[in-house]
Amino acid sequence: MSYILKAKDLNCYRSGNTIFQGLNFEIDSGSNIEVIGSNGSGKTSFLRILLGFIPDYEGLVHWSGNEENIDVRYQEKSCFYQGHQTGIKPLLSVYENLKFSSSGFSSSRALIHDSAIRVGLENHLNTPASELSAGQKKRIAIARWLLKDFDLYLVDEPFTALDDEGCDLIKAVMSELNKKGSSFLITGHRNSLLDTEKLILDDLK
Amino acid sequence: MKGHNTFNWFKLILTRDLTIAFRRSSSYLTPLIFFLIVITFFPLALGPQESLISSLAPGVIWISALLSSLLAVEGIFSEDDRDGTLDQYFLSNEPPFLLVFSKVLCHWLICGAPILLASILGSFMLFLPNGVLVPLLMSLFLGTFFMSLLGALGAALSLGKSAILSTIIVLPFSIPTLLMGTSIMTLAINEQDYSGYLQIMGAMLAVGVPGLCILTVEAILLRYE
Numbered sequence: 056m057s058y059i060l061k062a063k064d065l066n067c068y069r070s071g072n073t074i075f076q077g078l079n080f081e082i083d084s085g086s087n088i089e090v091i092g093s094n095g096s097g098k099t100s101f102l103r104i105l106l107g108f109i110p111d112y113e114g115l116v117h118w119s120g121n122e123e124n125i126d127v128r129y130q131e132k133s134c135f136y137q138g139h140q141t142g143i144k145p146l147l148s149v150y151e152n153l154k155f156s157s158s159g160f161s162s163s164r165a166l167i168h169d170s171a172i173r174v175g176l177e178n179h180l181n182t183p184a185s186e187l188s189a190g191q192k193k194r195i196a197i198a199r200w201l202l203k204d205f206d207l208y209l210v211d212e213p214f215t216a217l218d219d220e221g222c223d224l225i226k227a228v229m230s231e232l233n234k235k236g237s238s239f240l241i242t243g244h245r246n247s248l249l250d251t252e253k254l255i256l257d258d259l260k
Numbered sequence: 261m262k263g264h265n266t267f268n269w270f271k272l273i274l275t276r277d278l279t280i281a282f283r284r285s286s287s288y289l290t291p292l293i294f295f296l297i298v299i300t301f302f303p304l305a306l307g308p309q310e311s312l313i314s315s316l317a318p319g320v321i322w323i324s325a326l327l328s329s330l331l332a333v334e335g336i337f338s339e340d341d342r343d344g345t346l347d348q349y350f351l352s353n354e355p356p357f358l359l360v361f362s363k364v365l366c367h368w369l370i371c372g373a374p375i376l377l378a379s380i381l382g383s384f385m386l387f388l389p390n391g392v393l394v395p396l397l398m399s400l401f402l403g404t405f406f407m408s409l410l411g412a413l414g415a416a417l418s419l420g421k422s423a424i425l426s427t428i429i430v431l432p433f434s435i436p437t438l439l440m441g442t443s444i445m446t447l448a449i450n451e452q453d454y455s456g457y458l459q460i461m462g463a464m465l466a467v468g469v470p471g472l473c474i475l476t477v478e479a480i481l482l483r484y485e
Contacts, residue, residue, distance in 0.1 A: 106351065108484045128484075136351055140344035146283040147276070155276035156348070 058083050058119055059206050059238055060105065060132075065114035067097050067104060074100055075259040078114070084206065087229060087239040089249055092256030098242040099138070101256065102209045105240075106136055119206075133206040137213070141196040145185035149176050152184055152195050153202065162202045170201035174224060189216040197221075197228055208232070210241045270358045277366040287335070288370040291328040295375050298324035299382040310387045317386035318445030321379055321396070322403070325441075326434050329371050329404050333411035333430065334423040336363050337480065341419050346480070356477045364405075364412045364473065372404030388449070395448040395458070402461040403437045409465075409472040410434060416479035437461070 061081040067074040074097035082088050092098050103109045105116055107128035117123050121130040143152055153167045171177050174194040184192055193216050200208060213225055226249065229239050241249075281287045302320050303313050340346045349359050379400055383393055410433050414426035440457045447454035 106347075108347065110485060131353070132351070134351060136347055138344045138347060140342065142340075142343050142345040142348055144276075144280060144343070144345075146280050151276070151279065155272055155279075 060116070060118050060240075062105065062117070063115040065101075065104065065112060065116065067100050067109075068111045068113075069097075069100060073260070075256050078254075078256075078259055080254055082207065082238050082240060084236045084238055085233050087233065087241070087249065087251040088254055089251045090240065090242045090254045090256060091245065092242070093244065096256040098256060099211055102136070102138075102211055102240070102242065105209065106132070106134070135200060135203075135205045135208045137196055137199075137208075137210045139211050141192065143184050143192045143195050146183060148181045148183055149187070149195055150180040153198055156199045156202065166202060170198040173201060173228070174198045190218060190221055193217050194221065194224070197225060200228060200232065204232070204235055205237060208237060208239045208241075210239065212242050212244075214243060266354060266358065269352075269354050270362055273359060274362040274366055277363065278369065281366065281370045287332060288374055291331045291371045292374040292378055294331060295324050295328040295378050296381070298328075299378070299385055303385060314387040314389065314449075317383070317388050318442045318449070320386060321382055321400075322438055322441045322445070325375050325379065325400055325404060326407060326438060328375060329407045330411060330427050330430060330434075332367065332371050333415050334418065334426045336367055336412050336415040337419055338415065338423075341483070346483075350480075350484075356480070357473050360412060360416075360473045360476045360480075361469070364408045367411060368405050368408040372401075372408055375404060376400050391451075392445065392448045395444050395454055398458060399441045399444040399461060402458070402465050403441045406437050406461070406465050406468055407434060409468045409476075413472050413476045413479060416476045417482075419480065419483050436464070 058081045063079055065078040066076040067078075074095075078101070080088065090098050090101060100109060100111075104112045105127070107116075107126070107130070115123070116127045116130075118127075118130045118132045142156070144155075147155065149171060150167060153170065154162065168177070168180070171180055174197050176191065176194055176198065179187065179191070184195060187195075193213070197213070214222055217225070229249075232239070239251075299320065302316070306313055306316070337346065340349070350356060376397060379396060380393065383396060388396070407430075410430045411426070414430035417429055418425035440461050444454045444457045444461075447457070
């Protein structure tokens with residue numbers, strides 16, 4: 056199968072310390088990889104290196120469809136990134152948050168409604184996000200995944216603040232998007248409920 | 261089709277930022293009220309001498325307009341930076357130049373435009389002679405827009421650093437605008453031709469829109485170095 060993204064012999068340094076080294080990985084379309092590591096093991100740094108946001112690394116990062124030796128920053132990528140800060144604006148309603156999210160800029164009203172129903176926020180479409188709970192805000196973030204099809208979703212710790220039902224929702228949404236050929240690269244502290252390939256960063260010190 | 265989408269994108273970020281700004285009333289009221297307070301306090305402090313006040317009026321209006329348009333500057337990018345929205349913009353394959361321009365336009369609309377309206381009131385309070393209002397508004401329009409551009413650059417350079425830094429970066433570069441703005445007013449009060457200065461300010465803006473927006477994009481990208 057063709058890969059979407061691969062990294063070879065990736066070493067990450069932050070302020071002089073080695074965070075991880077010798078990381079090799081490849082992610083195929085329609086498959087998921089979970090990156091597991093303790094606090095400070097470089098999960099977020101890893102995602103941001105792949106996106107070209109951090110220059111402190113050695114090794115090769117290659118997004119499929121680009122020439123191999125181009126700097127990551129200039130490689131074209133079809134990806135959605137959700138960091139710890141999800142970019143949900145407290146002053147905007149659920150509907151507006153979806154409409155104005157960078158993935159939803161061309162979404163129709165019907166699509167936004169459908170994705171709100173999918174995450175169980177259909178009764179809160181006009182509620183400002185500031186009045187919602189942390190878990191419900193996470194659900195807005197999940198609804199954004201459905202607005203546009205990307206090749207790869209990089210999601211930093213999606214399970215925090217979610218109830219069991221929310222975790223099931225993530226799993227369902229992920230397998231739905233997997234069927235369309237999208238892949239997920241998600242991070243977590245501990246072995247999660249997901250049955251995916253694991254990448255353990257603590258082993259790469 | 262691509263062009264249409266990009267324009268649509270620009271329109272949506274602008275709408276989004278304006279919606280947020282209007283829901284947080286302090287964003288547009290603070291500069292406006294600051295401007296009005298300074299304008300009102302000057303005649304109170306100087307006493308009721310009409311000639312003295314009207315001779316100081318150009319400087320007073322311009323200084324308070326520049327300072328109040330710097331009030332909201334550091335918020336231009338900091339919120340989007342803190343909550344991760346900026347990361348998502350830079351991955352969206354849309355031109356970052358347009359993002360910066362929409363931010364500048366939004367800042368001018370919530371900060372510069374109300375000051376423009378308030379300066380009409382200010383011109384009566386400071387006894388500016390009739391006929392000076394038009395050059396005042398024209399020069400303030402060009403000047404405040406240029407300040408918004410400079411402010412965006414300062415805000416981008418000080419991302420993640422102290423908020424006062426953006427103001428310190430921007431202030432020295434506002435001197436030409438201040439000098440030309442007050443000169444236009446003085447010339448207009450003396451009924452002399454002020455169009456030359458107005459043209460220079462227009463030229464500064466014409467160069468500033470592309471030039472400063474590109475510099476601002478580069479300054480934001482420094483955040484990712």
